[in-house]
Amino acid sequence: MKTENWLPETFTVEMDVYFDSDNPNMAYEIYFLSELNKYNEATHGMFWDPIIISPEGVRFKTFGSNAAELEATGTKNQWRHVSIAFNKRSMKVYLDQHRLINIPNVTGKPVNLKIKSDRRIEGNAMVKNVFIAEGGKKLYDQVLATGKIVTYGVKFDPSKAVIRPESVGTLNGIVKLMQEQPDLHFSVDGHTDTDGDDASNLKLSQQRAEAVKTYLVSQGIAESRLKAKGQGETKPLDKGTSAEAKANNRRVEFVKI
Structure with a gap:
């Protein structure tokens, strides 16, 4: 650049x-x-x-x-x-x-x-x-502005719901936010790209959302403040088919509920 x-x-x-x-x-x-x-x-x-x-x-x-x-x-x-x-x-x-x-x-x-x-x-x-x-907006500012936090820092093993170690920084930021805002509740939404069949992607995204929810609970966040929802490939941010478009669609969102 x-x-x-x-x-x-x-x-x-x-x-x-x-x-x-x-x-x-x-x-x-x-x-x-x-x-x-x-x-x-x-x-x-x-x-x-x-x-x-x-x-x-x-x-x-x-x-x-x-x-x-x-x-x-x-x-x-x-x-x-x-x-x-x-x-x-x-x-x-x-x-x-x-x-x-x-x-x-x-x-x-x-x-x-x-x-x-x-x-x-x-x-x-x-x-x-x-x-x-x-950057520039704090996490809570993002929630107030858009009603959700879109993250790409939560990484998983390929085709699995195993959270990779490099995800800890992003997830701990969510933990800190929820500790500072005790009335905040999230739906953890998992999203995939279009590789693979629809049913498999939906199942994988649900498993990944559950894995993130489990991690947050293990860090002291009450389970009642969280839901997990797999969206599969149904809500793409980028409808292209390039590698960049697919990367944009592989994400975890924390949606205020």
Whole structure:
């Protein structure tokens, strides 16, 4: 993305990156400045440097750490989910469910996006499911404005209702909202794309909605405040057939009831 200043002042970037090598130097570099020859310290501040993603940890300048749980899984044949949240001045970076960077006051403004890997290191570099969203509205503001929260951060194993670890951040945000707003009740609605037959998709979406409800209850939310409803492929947000359209339709919604 080379268009200057296309990132808003509050945004999130998510992606999945693959590590197929035992080489500990294998890493991805995420730049918020695509052309270093255009660097201006007053404008770009700290963002001369990239966010460096390894199989076990994250680094940005002098910030960052490794996660022992990720180290235990090894470095070979591993997908990792990267989440970066930028809010005017603060930046948080997650690797799977682990928050490994939390900088409350970042100098400089991210302006665009570049993802880089070192081709001198043996191993295949693969990136998928890149998702960029403008932020700004708090969850409760979304409920007041639209009557629901549409999320893409709740991930499941393919064709299953098993919630993946990288979903914890999104789900815990819903838990916190419901703790702060004790009168709030939600229908957890699961949605699928059009791959597969209608009946199977409806069943899978119901199972996934139930799995999310079960997680919220396990975190202390009263079951009486929640319902689970599978919508299958019946309510697409995007009626196209491209991979992007299908990704837009795979979602979990929290609908106020």
